[in-house]
Amino acid sequence: MSDKAFIISTIIVLAICLLLTLAHLAYIGYAYQNSSIIYFVSQEIWP
Amino acid sequence: MKRVAALVLIVVMFAALNLGLYMTITRRLRNNFSGADQLKMVDVARYLPFEPESDLARTGSSFHLAKSDDLPVLDGAAALVPVYASVIENCYPEGCVTYEGGVFSDDNYYGENFASDSAMKYQNTIRGFDAVVDGSVDLFFTAHPSPDQMASAEEKGVELKIVPIGLESFVFFVNKDNPVDGLTVDQIRAIYRNEITDWSEVGGPERMINPLTRIKNSGSQMMMDKFMQDNMFEARLPLSIFGGAIGYSFRYYLSGLVANDNVKMLSVNGVYPSAENIRNGTYPITTNFYVVYRADNDNPNVERVVDWLLSDEGQQMIEGCGYVGLGET
Numbered sequence: 080m081s082d083k084a085f086i087i088s089t090i091i092v093l094a095i096c097l098l099l100t101l102a103h104l105a106y107i108g109y110a111y112q113n114s115s116i117i118y119f120v121s122q123e124i125w126p
Numbered sequence: 127m128k129r130v131a132a133l134v135l136i137v138v139m140f141a142a143l144n145l146g147l148y149m150t151i152t153r154r155l156r157n158n159f160s161g162a163d164q165l166k167m168v169d170v171a172r173y174l175p176f177e178p179e180s181d182l183a184r185t186g187s188s189f190h191l192a193k194s195d196d197l198p199v200l201d202g203a204a205a206l207v208p209v210y211a212s213v214i215e216n217c218y219p220e221g222c223v224t225y226e227g228g229v230f231s232d233d234n235y236y237g238e239n240f241a242s243d244s245a246m247k248y249q250n251t252i253r254g255f256d257a258v259v260d261g262s263v264d265l266f267f268t269a270h271p272s273p274d275q276m277a278s279a280e281e282k283g284v285e286l287k288i289v290p291i292g293l294e295s296f297v298f299f300v301n302k303d304n305p306v307d308g309l310t311v312d313q314i315r316a317i318y319r320n321e322i323t324d325w326s327e328v329g330g331p332e333r334m335i336n337p338l339t340r341i342k343n344s345g346s347q348m349m350m351d352k353f354m355q356d357n358m359f360e361a362r363l364p365l366s367i368f369g370g371a372i373g374y375s376f377r378y379y380l381s382g383l384v385a386n387d388n389v390k391m392l393s394v395n396g397v398y399p400s401a402e403n404i405r406n407g408t409y410p411i412t413t414n415f416y417v418v419y420r421a422d423n424d425n426p427n428v429e430r431v432v433d434w435l436l437s438d439e440g441q442q443m444i445e446g447c448g449y450v451g452l453g454e455t
C-alpha cells in the first residue's frame with residue numbers, strides 16, 4: 080500500500096467510524112430522554 | 127501488512143467503544159410498554175372497562191349512571207388508570223367507552239384510540255391536565271398539579287377544585303443487585319443536589335451514583351420537586367450516566383403496574399414502603415392523590431361521582447385497586 084493510499088484509507092475509515100459513533104451518541108441522547116427510568120435501572124449490571 | 131493492521135486496529139477500537147456504550151447505556155433505553163417512548167407509561171389494554179379479562183376493582187356500587195345521563199369524561203395519570211377505569215366499570219353504563227374504528231387499539235402515537243365521545247380517555251398527566259382546564263375532560267385523576275399547571279389554569283381564568291381521594295407513597299428504587307437497601311431523606315436530597323455522588327458515601331460499593339429524573343410536569347417529577355423543596359440540581363454530573371442508577375416513582379406504579387422484578391424499592395429512614403407502613407403513617411413520603419375538575423363545571427354528575435369516590439363504596443374500590451383509601455389513616 081502506497082503512502083497516499085494509506086492516508087486516504089485511514090481518513091475514510093476514521094470518518095466512517097466517527098460518523099457511526101456520533102450517530103450512536105445522538106441516538107443515546109434522544110432515547111435517554113424518552114426511555115423508562117424503571118427499565119433503565121432494571122437492566123443495570125452490578126458485579 | 128502493518129498498514130492494513132493499523133486500519134483494522136482503528137475499526138476494532140471504535141467497535142469496542144460502541145460495544146461498551148451499547149452494553150452500559152443503549153440496550154437499557156426503552157419503555158416498559160412500547161420501545162423508546164416515555165409517553166406510553168401503562169398498558170391500558172389491561173384496564174378497559176366492561177371487558178371480562180380486565181384487571182379492575184369490581185367492588186360494586188349502589189350509585190349508577192344511566193346512558194341518558196350526562197356522563198362525566200374521565201382521564202388521568204398513568205398510575206391512576208386502574209382507579210378511574212374501575213369507576214367506569216362500577217358506576218357507568220356499558221357501552222360508554224368507545225374507540226375510533228370500534229375496536230381498542232394501542233398502536234397510534236400516544237398509544238390508545240379512545241373516541242371523542244368516550245367517557246374514558248387516557249392522555250396522561252401533561253395533556254390530560256390541559257384537557258380538564260379546556261373543558262374536554264370533566265374529571266382528572268392525578269398527583270397534585272404543579273405550580274406551573276396551577277398558574278396556567280389561573281391565566282386562563284379557570285378555577286379548579288382539587289379533591290383528595292386516596293393515599294399513595296413516593297418511592298425510590300435501584301437495581302435489585304445494588305447492595306444498598308435504604309437511604310435517609312437527607313441522603314436522598316443530598317444525592318439529588320450533587321452533594322453525595324458515590325454509593326460508597328451511603329454504605330455501598332465505590333461506584334458513581336446516577337440520579338435519574340423524569341420529564342417536567344409528570345406526576346412523579348411534580349412530587350419530586352415538592353420532596354426536594356424546589357432545591358434540586360440543574361443537571362447530573364456528566365459521567366454519572368455510567369454509574370449505578372437511582373430513580374423515583376409512585377409505589378403502585380412501580381410495584382403494581384410495571385412490576386419489574388429487577389428493581390427494588392428502598393427503605394427511607396429505615397421504613398420500607400409497604401401498604402401497611404403507608405396505612406400506619408410510618409413511611410415518611412406519603413401523599414394524597416386527587417380528582418381535579420373545573421369549579422364552573424355545570425354537569426351535576428361530576429360532583430355525584432366525586433361524592434361516590436369519597437363514600438365507603440368509593441374508598442373500597444380505591445383499596446381494591448391496590449391503593450390506600452383516605453379512611454385508613
